Amino acid sequence: MPTLNIIQAVNDALRTEMRRDQNVVVLGEDVGKFGGVFRATQGLFAEFGADRVIDTPLAETGIIGTAVGMALYGLRPVPEIQFADFIFPAMDQIVNELSKYRYRSGGQWTCPLVIRSPYGGGIRGGHYHSQSPEAHFIHTAGLKVVVPATPADAKGLLVSAIRDPDPVLFFEPKRVYRAAKGDVPEGEYAIPLGKAKLTRAGHQISILAWGAMWYEADQAAREAEQEGIDCEVLDLRSLQPLDIDAVVASVTKTGRAVVVHEAPRTCGFGAELAALIQERCFLSLEAPVARVTGFDTPFPYTLENEYLPRAPRILQAVRETVRY
Amino acid sequence: MRREPEVSILARRKGANGLPAPAQQTAEAFPLYRVIQDDGSAPPDQIGLADADLVALYRWMVLNRTLDERMVAMQRQGRINFYIGSIGEEATVFGTARAMKPSDWILPCYREHGAALLRGLPLATYICDLLGNAGDVMLGHQMPCHEAWRPALYTSISSPIGTQITHAVGAAWAARIKGDDMVPLVYFGEGATSSNDFHAGLNFAGVNKVPVVFACRNNGWAISVPRERQTASETIAQKAIAYGIRGERVDGNDLLAVHGATVRARARAAEGDGPTLLECVTYRMEGHSTSDDPRSYRPAELVEPWRKKDPLLRMKALLARRGLLGEAEEAKLLADVREVIQLAVKEAEAHPAKPPLETLFEGVYAEPLWQQREQLQELQRALAGDPRVADPRSARR
Numbered sequence: 001m002p003t004l005n006i007i008q009a010v011n012d013a014l015r016t017e018m019r020r021d022q023n024v025v026v027l028g029e030d031v032g033k034f035g036g037v038f039r040a041t042q043g044l045f046a047e048f049g050a051d052r053v054i055d056t057p058l059a060e061t062g063i064i065g066t067a068v069g070m071a072l073y074g075l076r077p078v079p080e081i082q083f084a085d086f087i088f089p090a091m092d093q094i095v096n097e098l099s100k101y102r103y104r105s106g107g108q109w110t111c112p113l114v115i116r117s118p119y120g121g122g123i124r125g126g127h128y129h130s131q132s133p134e135a136h137f138i139h140t141a142g143l144k145v146v147v148p149a150t151p152a153d154a155k156g157l158l159v160s161a162i163r164d165p166d167p168v169l170f171f172e173p174k175r176v177y178r179a180a181k182g183d184v185p186e187g188e189y190a191i192p193l194g195k196a197k198l199t200r201a202g203h204q205i206s207i208l209a210w211g212a213m214w215y216e217a218d219q220a221a222r223e224a225e226q227e228g229i230d231c232e233v234l235d236l237r238s239l240q241p242l243d244i245d246a247v248v249a250s251v252t253k254t255g256r257a258v259v260v261h262e263a264p265r266t267c268g269f270g271a272e273l274a275a276l277i278q279e280r281c282f283l284s285l286e287a288p289v290a291r292v293t294g295f296d297t298p299f300p301y302t303l304e305n306e307y308l309p310r311a312p313r314i315l316q317a318v319r320e321t322v323r324y
Numbered sequence: 325m326r327r328e329p330e331v332s333i334l335a336r337r338k339g340a341n342g343l344p345a346p347a348q349q350t351a352e353a354f355p356l357y358r359v360i361q362d363d364g365s366a367p368p369d370q371i372g373l374a375d376a377d378l379v380a381l382y383r384w385m386v387l388n389r390t391l392d393e394r395m396v397a398m399q400r401q402g403r404i405n406f407y408i409g410s411i412g413e414e415a416t417v418f419g420t421a422r423a424m425k426p427s428d429w430i431l432p433c434y435r436e437h438g439a440a441l442l443r444g445l446p447l448a449t450y451i452c453d454l455l456g457n458a459g460d461v462m463l464g465h466q467m468p469c470h471e472a473w474r475p476a477l478y479t480s481i482s483s484p485i486g487t488q489i490t491h492a493v494g495a496a497w498a499a500r501i502k503g504d505d506m507v508p509l510v511y512f513g514e515g516a517t518s519s520n521d522f523h524a525g526l527n528f529a530g531v532n533k534v535p536v537v538f539a540c541r542n543n544g545w546a547i548s549v550p551r552e553r554q555t556a557s558e559t560i561a562q563k564a565i566a567y568g569i570r571g572e573r574v575d576g577n578d579l580l581a582v583h584g585a586t587v588r589a590r591a592r593a594a595e596g597d598g599p600t601l602l603e604c605v606t607y608r609m610e611g612h613s614t615s616d617d618p619r620s621y622r623p624a625e626l627v628e629p630w631r632k633k634d635p636l637l638r639m640k641a642l643l644a645r646r647g648l649l650g651e652a653e654e655a656k657l658l659a660d661v662r663e664v665i666q667l668a669v670k671e672a673e674a675h676p677a678k679p680p681l682e683t684l685f686e687g688v689y690a691e692p693l694w695q696q697r698e699q700l701q702e703l704q705r706a707l708a709g710d711p712r713v714a715d716p717r718s719a720r721r
């Protein structure tokens with residue numbers, strides 16, 4: 001089994017699906033000959049040609065609107081938005097068109113496609129190369145939202161997303177694009193959407209995380225162990241559909257939960273998780289659900305380490321929640 | 325600093341500074357194409373349709389007009405909530421739609437229900453969509469005049485303006501990738517030419533020579549905003565120059581002019597010569613919808629000249645001159661159309677007023693997620709507990 005980083009795993013997934021199904025096409029800015037600014041589509045232009053690996057003009061609404069039309073016609077487009085921060089010009093297409101097409105046509109028309117986009121901070125990217133916009137899309141009925149943390153999950157989840165009958169937002173953790181390495185199965189490899197991964201079993205407290213923050217949660221759990229605190233870590237992987245059973249099972253067992261995400265706290269997905277946990281695990285809870293998140297500010301440039309919920313802040317929340 | 329001359333077609337007349345005065349030469353560069361004259365005469369080589377088709381299309385135009393009037397009346401009676409008609413724009417709708425092949429997709433704006441009816445959307449089904457009742461194929465999910473009808477390759481309508489333009493580009497692109505002879509017809513109003521998706525769509529299509537017919541119904545008004553407050557371009561067609569595509573301007577109240585120009589635009593697209601921006605110059609004779617009264621923003625004298633240009637009068641003159649429709653036949657046609665609509669209304673209103681409760685949660689995803697399943701049960705419990713959940717205006721306790 002080859003060892004790949006996340007970029008290579010994404011590339012492998014795209015290549016695998018494009019070989020399997022000729023309806024799969026890739027489109028976006030710089031995705032063709034250049035292979036994408038992060039190289040996720042490297043080599044695809046040479047293998048599949050300009051008809052299936054399409055360099056588009058620089059307009060996100062055009063990329064997504066065109067992809068919607070392609071999907072309506074029966075292709076399986078995988079548009080790339082170069083940075084998640086640049087997805088907002090396409091919000092109307094995503095929120096008012098893509099997400100509602102099946103519903104508003106009474107199921108007569110559907111537009112399954114996967115929007116791939118690198119998200120997240122920690123790369124010295126400032127406001128416009130760092131944001132984590134997942135909550136906007138989870139809040140829009142009709143969309144699925146997937147955020148892998150590891151190379152194997154990036155491949156397996158992207159393959160499933162491309163085969164899924166619904167539109168999927170696929171946010172890739174760019175801070176660990178190359179730093180994260182792992183064994184990735186060759187060929188067709190799919191991981192079902194909506195299944196969380198229990199990466200560390202414990203009995204005292206559950207840490208819920210996804211994407212790049214899973215690494216921070218894992219680190220915090222290791223450090224907590226040194227202090228005698230036994231953490232369980234859940235990598236949610238798919239935020240919509242959400243593996244509610246896994247969340248409830250874990251928190252019912254531990255009685256405590258810390259939710260971690262990079263996005264600002266207010267109305268972040270952590271708020272939804274906290275609400276679900278109190279609705280479903282109320283009698284098991286030993287402490288309030290803690291949120292370790294980005295702050296309610298634009299993403300900062302110089303103080304990005306302070307902004308991001310890295311392991312030390314998570315560890316403090318773990319200690320406080322266990323001692324509550 | 326000396327500036328190079330502009331594009332030659334724009335440079336025929338010079339303004340005071342020696343540069344072309346853009347507002348002066350575009351009508352010259354994009355002359356209005358017209359076929360049917362006021363007396364009903366038409367150059368034989370530009371008719372392009374058989375006699376039987378001319379009569380059939382006239383019938384469709386009359387049906388559409390009568391339907392619009394009837395639906396507005398039903399809205400005033402409180403039987404439907406809202407309506408958007410196309411009175412005055414019938415030649416634009418039927419001329420374009422009839423020019424496409426049956427396998428071509430139609431991506432509507434919201435004033436082209438006539439195109440769906442022409443392609444077989446049953447009238448009663450359309451009226452069910454307006455009612456949002458149990459017969460509505462959209463399951464009551466959409467407000468009136470947002471119909472979709474897949475059997476006619478007629479896609480789904482949204483209210484945001486211009487968003488279907490990029491969809492048409494994608495569908496055309498997909499068809500070309502698959503090797504299909506499919507040229508989409510996408511409709512939008514002149515207001516949509518200000519939208520993001522107009523720019524993105526025409527630009528994407530121009531760069532890649534994507535086969536699309538962009539049909540702009542320039543009806544002069546975007547709710548209360550007149551065309552001259554929408555764009556400083558003298559014509560809509562001239563916007564094509566900037567995208568490197570072909571633009572044409574036709575008399576949108578002339579069915580044969582619209583039909584002929586659309587046939588040619590389709591043929592060019594299918595042959596790989598790229599898209600066309602077709603400006604159909606017409607006029608919105610009524611309000612934007614049943615929700616506005618145009619008298620509050622539009623002087624009546626602006627509308628008057630257009631009454632003489634009524635597309636139905638033009639067609640009637642053409643048919644009369646060609647001996648295809650006499651007074652008796654006209655009267656019979658009108659009576660027949662009224663009866664067809666009456667029966668369709670009756671059939672549509674026979675359906676229950678609401679689709680089943682579970683349809684509220686259907687079609688959000690291919691399969692409902694746990695949230696939709698749980699929320700349906702929650703709603704069922706709430707309804708069982710208090711039927712006023714479904715009708716909060718009913719008597720309070």
